Amino acid sequence: MLTVLGVEVPVGSLPLVWTTGFRMHIPSGSLATAVTSVTEVPTVGGVREEDRCMTRHRLDPSPSTTADVFSRDLRPVLSVDPGDVIVVRSLNASGHLEPQTFPGEQVPTMVSKRRSGHCLTGPIAVCGAVPGNVLAVRFVSLRPDDWGYTVAAARDTPLTRRLGLHTGPPAWLLWHIDADAGLATSDLAHTVRIAPFHGVTGVAWDEPGEHSTIPPRPVGGGNIDCKELVAGSILYLPVNVPGALLSIGDGHAAQGDGEVAGTAIECGMTTELQLGLVTARPTPGVHAETPAGQITFGFSPDLNAAMGDALDAMLTWLQASYAVDKVTALAMASPVLDLRVTQVANQTWGVHALLPAGAIG
Numbered sequence: 346m347l348t349v350l351g352v353e354v355p356v357g358s359l360p361l362v363w364t365t366g367f368r369m370h371i372p373s374g375s376l377a378t379a380v381t382s383v384t385e386v387p388t389v390g391g392v393r394e395e396d397r398c399m400t401r402h403r404l405d406p407s408p409s410t411t412a413d414v415f416s417r418d419l420r421p422v423l424s425v426d427p428g429d430v431i432v433v434r435s436l437n438a439s440g441h442l443e444p445q446t447f448p449g450e451q452v453p454t455m456v457s458k459r460r461s462g463h464c465l466t467g468p469i470a471v472c473g474a475v476p477g478n479v480l481a482v483r484f485v486s487l488r489p490d491d492w493g494y495t496v497a498a499a500r501d502t503p504l505t506r507r508l509g510l511h512t513g514p515p516a517w518l519l520w521h522i523d524a525d526a527g528l529a530t531s532d533l534a535h536t537v538r539i540a541p542f543h544g545v546t547g548v549a550w551d552e553p554g555e556h557s558t559i560p561p562r563p564v565g566g567g568n569i570d571c572k573e574l575v576a577g578s579i580l581y582l583p584v585n586v587p588g589a590l591l592s593i594g595d596g597h598a599a600q601g602d603g604e605v606a607g608t609a610i611e612c613g614m615t616t617e618l619q620l621g622l623v624t625a626r627p628t629p630g631v632h633a634e635t636p637a638g639q640i641t642f643g644f645s646p647d648l649n650a651a652m653g654d655a656l657d658a659m660l661t662w663l664q665a666s667y668a669v670d671k672v673t674a675l676a677m678a679s680p681v682l683d684l685r686v687t688q689v690a691n692q693t694w695g696v697h698a699l700l701p702a703g704a705i706g
Contacts (some may be wrong), residue, residue, distance in 0.1 A: 348436070348593050364532045402431045407464050411440070411455055411594075413462035414555040415547060415565060417586045424588070427622045429601035430485070435594040437493065437611045440464030444492040448517035448532055462558035463568065467592030467619035471620055474589040478622045480548060482580045482591065485617035487541040489598040493520040493529065502609065504689055511574050520610050523597050529598050529610055537599050542574045542613060544595030545606075550585040559591075560693035563654070566631045569642065570609075570688035571697055572600045578635040581626055591620070604688040627665035628658045638701040644693050651696040652684055659698040667705075681705060 350385030402425060404410060410422040425431060436442070440455035455464050474480060498510040505511040512574040519532040522539065533677045545558060561568045566582045574580055582589070596614030626632070633640040639662060643654030659682060663674035682706035687695030 347680065350406075373673075400426065400429045402429060402468060403434075403503065404431055404469070405434045406436050406455065406464070407502060408456050410594065411436070411464055411466055412468070413440075413464055413558060415549050415558060415567060415592065416555045417549040417551055418553070418555075419468050419549070419590065421468050421588060421590065422466075424470040424472055425620060426472050427474075428621060429620060431469065431618045431620070433593055433616045433618060434613070435466045435596055435616070436464045436544070436613050437490075438463040438595040438605060438608075439611070441613075442579040445519055448494065448519040449496070449515075463595045465545060465558060465592040465594035465596045467594075468549060468588075468590035469592070469620075470588030470590060471622065472582045472588070474622055475587055476551070476585055478584040478589075478624055479626050480582045480584050480589045480591065482546060482582065483619040483621070484542075484574065484576050484578050484580070485619055486576050487543070487596075487617075488524050488615045489522050489539065489541045489596055489600070489610075490613035491522050491524070493522055493598050494518065495520070495531075495606060495610055495678040497606035497608070504605075504607075520598070520612075522610070522612060537610075539598040539610070540572060540575050541596065541598050541612075542578075542600075543593055543614065543616065544568060544597050544600075544609065546574070546580055546582070546592070548582050548585060548592050549590035549592075560691050561642075561695055562693070563630055563642075563644055568595065568691050569631070570595075570597075570600065570604050570691065571633070571640065571642070571687055571695070572597070572602060573635045573637045573640060573697070573699065574633060575636065578633055580631070580633045582631055583629070584622075593618075602685045602687065605686050607690040618669040628662040632658060632662070636702070638699050638704065640700075641698045642687070643696045643698075646693055648686070648689075648694050648696065651694055655696045655698040656682075656684065659700060663700075667699055677705060 396637035442453045497516045498505045499515040501511040520529045522529045545568045547565045550564045596612045598612045600609030631642050641655050641658035643651035645651040660674040683699045687697045
């Protein structure tokens with residue numbers, strides 16, 4: 346291991362990259378800092394960063410560095426080079442500025458959160474990113490804050506109507522999160538294991554105006570809510586506008602497939618990311634490589650359509666990986682591929698296809 350600025354970086358077959366300069370931009374008034382070092386830079390998303398140093402940035406939430414919409418017109422709060430590392434602090438989806446002391450307590454929120462969307466940190470521009478590229482978001486580490494909440498049946502939805510819970514009142518749980526122990530304990534004294542990830546990781550797309558963060562979209566990702574996007578994962582997002590304009594937030598300490606209550610253990614998060622650019626991937630659209638395996642996604646109000654889109658994208662991946670036709674890829678997938686309901690909470694439902702690591706020899 347090579348220690349860089351207090352962070353251990355794996356050493357092995359990765360290329361050593363030496364340089365003397367770097368480029369960055371930090372708008373005035375934003376809570377962003379950066380340092381630069383001569384270090385070993387791993388490839389990100391298959392891209393080798395040549396002849397440059399890795400810059401390490403920190404981005405904290407403030408009124409000028411958070412938003413609750415996606416928009417191509419938002420001014421970047423930070424610009425980075427491909428290969429740079431960013432330590433991002435994000436508030437919980439509601440933008441709470443202090444912990445609740447009892448379940449459901451109303452506490453102050455970030456002033457930039459004016460609508461019903463998630464409180465996101467960003468957007469972050471990646472220098473050189475242009476439409477046609479793919480942004481590789483590598484989650485190096487994720488550490489949740491020490492408290493979180495879950496609320497169930499807070500909205501009138503088709504699911505809460507089906508369950509007979511649409512008229513309220515909602516139920517709240519308040520959680521103490523012990524990140525070192527990997528556990529969360531509710532105010533009812535129930536304990537669950539945590540597996541932190543971000544519900545929302547998305548880029549802007551080339552349409553005017555401001556767009557809700559709630560439904561996930563094939564064009565920009567966003568509110569994917571996939572519990573497999575833990576540390577060690579790489580999420581691939583098609584770039585739609587110059588700079589990509591990445592925003593991130595909606596930390597979840599733990600969530601089951603489906604996010605059946607409409608929320609997980611909602612929490613603030615400190616996340617180390619490394620961003621890269623690639624020009625070719627074996628499947629189009631939003632997809633991921635995770636410790637659990639390869640993942641493709643489908644998003645649609647129709648769960649059948651979401652399932653078909655996720656499966657179709659995975660078959661394309663298998664065709665590229667094994668040089669087979671589509672029907673043979675389907676036959677190969679059937680013994681090993683899992684189709685999972687990602688979430689039924691976000692108006693547009695999600696399905697992901699998971700090919701477990703090592704499933705096909």
